[in-house]
Every structure is written in C-alpha cells, then in structure tokens.
Amino acid sequence: MDRPLDLLLVGIGGYGQYHVKELLDKRDDSKFIIRGIIDPKPEGSQYFPQLKEMGIPLYASMEEFFNNNRADLTIITTPINLHKDQACYALSRGSHVLCEKPVSATVQDALEMIDAKYIYRKILAIGFQWSFSDAVQDLKRDIMDGKFGKPKVLKSMTLWPRDKVYFSRPWAAKLKTETGMLILDSVANNAAAHFLHNMLYILGDAVDRSARPASVTAELYRANDIENFDTVFARVYTVDGAELLFIATHASKENLGPVFHYEFENGILQYSNNDKLGIRAELRDGTTKNYGNPYEFSEKKIWTTMEAIINNTSVPCGPEAAMNQVIVVNGMQESMPEIKNFPGELIRKRSDVDGVYVEGLDDVVKKCFETGKLPSELNVPWAEPGKTIELTNYIRFPSTSAKEFN
Numbered sequence: 001m002d003r004p005l006d007l008l009l010v011g012i013g014g015y016g017q018y019h020v021k022e023l024l025d026k027r028d029d030s031k032f033i034i035r036g037i038i039d040p041k042p043e044g045s046q047y048f049p050q051l052k053e054m055g056i057p058l059y060a061s062m063e064e065f066f067n068n069n070r071a072d073l074t075i076i077t078t079p080i081n082l083h084k085d086q087a088c089y090a091l092s093r094g095s096h097v098l099c100e101k102p103v104s105a106t107v108q109d110a111l112e113m114i115d116a117k118y119i120y121r122k123i124l125a126i127g128f129q130w131s132f133s134d135a136v137q138d139l140k141r142d143i144m145d146g147k148f149g150k151p152k153v154l155k156s157m158t159l160w161p162r163d164k165v166y167f168s169r170p171w172a173a174k175l176k177t178e179t180g181m182l183i184l185d186s187v188a189n190n191a192a193a194h195f196l197h198n199m200l201y202i203l204g205d206a207v208d209r210s211a212r213p214a215s216v217t218a219e220l221y222r223a224n225d226i227e228n229f230d231t232v233f234a235r236v237y238t239v240d241g242a243e244l245l246f247i248a249t250h251a252s253k254e255n256l257g258p259v260f261h262y263e264f265e266n267g268i269l270q271y272s273n274n275d276k277l278g279i280r281a282e283l284r285d286g287t288t289k290n291y292g293n294p295y296e297f298s299e300k301k302i303w304t305t306m307e308a309i310i311n312n313t314s315v316p317c318g319p320e321a322a323m324n325q326v327i328v329v330n331g332m333q334e335s336m337p338e339i340k341n342f343p344g345e346l347i348r349k350r351s352d353v354d355g356v357y358v359e360g361l362d363d364v365v366k367k368c369f370e371t372g373k374l375p376s377e378l379n380v381p382w383a384e385p386g387k388t389i390e391l392t393n394y395i396r397f398p399s400t401s402a403k404e405f406n
Contacts, residue, residue: 001072001309001310004028004029004030004031004032004033005031005032005033005072005073005306005309005310006032006033006035006069006070006071006072006073007023007032007033007034007035007071007072007073007074007075008034008035008036008037008038008062008065008069008071008073008074008075008090008095009023009034009036009037009038009039009075009077010037010038010039010062010074010075010076010077010078010086010090011038011039011076011077011078011100012037012039012042012045012047012048012051012077013039013041013042013044013045014044014077014169015077015100016039016045016075016077016078016100017045017046017047018298018299019075019077019299019302020045020047020051021047022299022302023302024047024050024051031306032073032306034051034054034056035056035057035065035069035070035071036056036057036058036059036065036069036071037051037056037057037058037059038058038059038060038061038062038065039058042058062074062086062089062090062093063089066089066090066093066095070093070094070095071090071093071095072095072096072309073095073096073097073098073305073306073309074086074087074090074095074096074097074098075097075098075302076090076097076098076099076100077100078100079170079171079183079185080102080104080105080171080183080184080185080189080190081105081171081177081181081182081183083099083100083102083103083104083105083109083113084104084105084109084110084112084113086099087099087113087116087124088112088113088116091116091117091119091120091122091124092116092120094120094122095122096122096123096124096125096305096308096309097122097123097124097125098125098126098127098301098302098305099124099125099126099127100126100127101126101127101128101193101194101197101322101325102126102189102190102193102197102322102325102326102329103126103319103322103323103325103326104326105181105182105183105184105189105326106182106184106326106330106396106397107323107326107327107330107394107395107396107397108395108396108397109326110319110322110323110326111323111395113319114319114320114323117318117319123305123308123309123314123315123318124318124319125301125304125305125308125315125317125318126317126318126319126321126322127301127317128193128194128197128198128201128301128317128321128322128325129194129294129295129298129299129300129301130194130197130198130201130294130295131197131198131201131316131317131321132300132301132304132315132316132317133292133293133294133295133296133297133298133300134292134296134297135278135279135291135292135293135294135296136198136201136202136279136291136294137207137316138291138292139202139269139279139281139291140201140202140204140207141207142281142289143202143203143264144205144206144207147266147283148264148265148266148267148269148281148283149264149265149266149267150240150242150264150265151203151238151240151242151262151263151264151265152242152243152263152264152265153242153243153244153245153262153263153372154199154203154242154243154244154245154260154261154262154263155244155245155247155260155261155262155369155372156195156196156198156199156244156245156246156247156248156258156259156260157247157248157256157257157258157259157260157365157366157369158187158191158192158195158247158248158249158256158257158258158259159248159249159252159254159255159256159257159362159365160187160191160192160248160249160250160252160255160257161250161251161252161253161254161255161350161355161357162191162224162230162250162355163350163353163354163355164224164354164355165353165354166250166355167224167225167226171183171185172185172190172226173185173186173224173226173227173228173229173230174226174227174228175227175228175404175405176405182397182405184228184329184330184333185228186228186229186230186232186329187229187230187231187232187248187249187250188229188232188234188246188248188328188329188332189326189329191248191250192248192258193325193329194258195246195248195257195258195260196244196246196248196325196328196329197210197322197324197325198260198294199211199236199244199246199260199262200213200238200244200324200325200328201317201321202262203238203240203242204321207314207316208314208315208316208317208318208320208321209320209321210320210321210322210323210324210325211238211239211240211242211324212238212239212324212391212392213236213237213238213239213324213327213328213331213391213392213394214237214238214239214390214391214392215236215237215331215388215389215390215391215392216234216235216236216237216328216331216332216335216388216389216391217234217235217335217374217385217386217387217388217389218232218233218234218235218331218332218335218336218386219232219233219234219336219340219374219375219376219383219384219385219386220232220332220333220335220336220339220340220386221251221339221340221341221342221382222251222339222340222341222342223251223341223342223347223356223357223358223361224250224251224355224356227339228339229339230249230250230251231248231249231250231251231342231358231361232246232247232248232249232332233245233246233247233368233374233375234246234247234328234332234335234374235374236328239392243372245368245369245372246328247365247368247369249361249365251342251356251357251358251361252357252358252361252362252365253348253350253357253358253359253361253362254362256274256362257272257273257274258271258272258273259271259272259273259274259369261369266283266284266285267281267282267283267284268281268282269281270282271294273295276293277290278290278291278292278293279291279292279293279294301317304316327391327394328391330394330397330398331389331391331394332386332389333397333398333404333405334387334389334397334398334399334400335386335387335388335389336384336386336387337398337404337405338404340382340384342358342361342382343381343382346358346359346360346361346382347359364378364380
C-alpha cells in the first residue's frame, strides 16, 4: 500500500483511551491518519480535546461516517453487546476491523462475525493482547512443536478487587440491555477474560486457532450489588481431554494475579504478574526457558493488524480463536443461571475505596487453585455446585429456555 491507512475510531473512552494514546504518541501521517471518531460521550475521553484540536471530525454514527468517507481499519472499543453489529457493518463497508475483546456476547454472534469476515474478505482482529505478544507467540510455537507434550491441567487465578465506580458504568456486570440485548458482562467476560482465553489459545492447533471446549462446570457468585457474577470458579475440559481450572474474582481483599500454572507431560509453565519474572518453563529434562512478559507492549495488536492489512497476511487472534472463550462463558451462565449471593455476614466494606470484599474468599481462591478443586468440592459452607454443560456442539446461547436469558 503506497498511502497511509485511513482509521476510524469507534469508542474513545474507557479502554479506548489506551488505543488513542498509542496512536497519538506514535502519530505518523505517512503511515496512518485518523479520519473520524464515533462516541456518544466523547468528552469522557481525556484525549478528546487533542483530537478535536487536530481537526478530527466527530460523527454521530458509523453510517454517517461511511456515507461520506472510507476507512482501511475500524478500531472498535465499545460495550460487548455492540461488537457484532458494529464489526459486521464496518466489514460490509470495506473496512478491516480490530474489535476489543470479547469477540461478542454469544456464540451465535461470533459465528455471524466469522461469516462476515469471509463474505467481505477482510481482516477481523480481536483484541486479546496476550495473543499478540512475543511471549505468548513464542510459547505457542513451542507447544505446537511438541516441546511440552500433551497438556494435562492448566490453572489460572486472578484476584482483582473492584470498587463501585467500576460497576457504575451503564453496562458493567449486566446480563441484558434495557431493550433485551444480551451483554453478559462479568469478571470472566471482561477484566479476566484474557486469562481464560489464553489457556484455550495456547492449546490451539494453529497460530490463529484455540482449543475447542467440550464441557464446563461453573460456580458463580456475587458480593456486589450487580446483575451478573463478580466471582467464578470453573472447570473446563477441552475436546482433546485437557483440564482447565479458571478462577477469578472482583470481591477479594487482596490484589493478586493473574497467576497461572500449566502442567504438560514434559514440563510446567508458571507465571505471576506480581513477581514480574515472565512466563517460566521448567522441562522434565532439567532445561528451563523464560518467554518474557505477556503484558509487554500491550498495544502491539494495533500495529500487528496494520501490518497484516498492508502485507495481506493474517492476524494471530481473530474471531475463530476468540470464540471459544465466549462458548465457555455462555456455558458458565447456563451452568449456574441463578447467581448465588455470598452470605451477607461475610461481606465487608473496604477501607481504601468505596467497595466490598468477602471475608475468607482469598483463602478459598488460593486453596482451589492449589488443589484444583471447586469450592463445593472442598465443602466450603457457602458453596453450591453448578451443572455440567456440554459444549462440543454448542452453537447457540441460551441452549435451554432459561428464564434469566429470555
């Protein structure tokens, strides 16, 4: 391509501000030009005054923009329920797309996005930044090459307390919009979605694929005054027999993680965001390797997508790779359709921010991670087991007539 790429930014507040900052910090009119922005509340972005000063027009809708302009790349950073329609529309107007994670609220929406990608023959990248990192790409190559042998048990733990401000966003922890569109926002579908996706992604049999889940059994809880869950304990089996344990909470006292421990036939992989030592491999033959920090250069996804457009190549994480995380989350919701409240007598107010935590939850999370058990399997007094949901042929959420989602 012998001209700069034309960019459209859809959503410049919230996480979108990271994209805007990256593009402004590395502004180069010979490589890309931001042609327009779309956001119903642009003043919510600290970078809006700068964008306005640069003369970048604000449009009321994607239709208004595309009726008068073109875009080589549309970057979408909007609530989950908007991803499918916005991504498919941009693709239909001839634009490649980088859409933030998760790919969509439901598996059927993800399947529509995959269809649109092939119909319009455009790139659709999904912004799971770890999947674009050098660390994870290097690790995935070694796994695919058989260096670690068959996967056995992969475990991930995240304790990320969140305050009332976090949950005050209009779509935060919501099941549906006021008009009935599914959102399914949760700790597993937003902040900690990366770490569920990563377990599936590194087990995929191609660079742009992830492992297909066969089943999920989940326990979903909440301490905050929200619709959906802020705490999840889930066991997932892949179609190839690997066991995944995913634990994440926004109701902890401690801030810890992500932490993971992946066990394979020929060795183990460990990572803790708290020690900053990177992803460390220990093979059974005594050799070791450090793959580096998967958080390094988290905005690489933007530049990787641009390079793919220019060179007519693929991206490491598209909707095919990202969809299996959505399938697991959809299955979680069906595993325990009625979210269980933590006992009121265990909920404490935080002293540092306006938020809450659950007394003793941190210890339960760590015990589950250590033993590979769910709370109900450890006979935790407040625990309740969820149903096992088959996912091998899962193509629609909800797969039942659960009243919570209809």
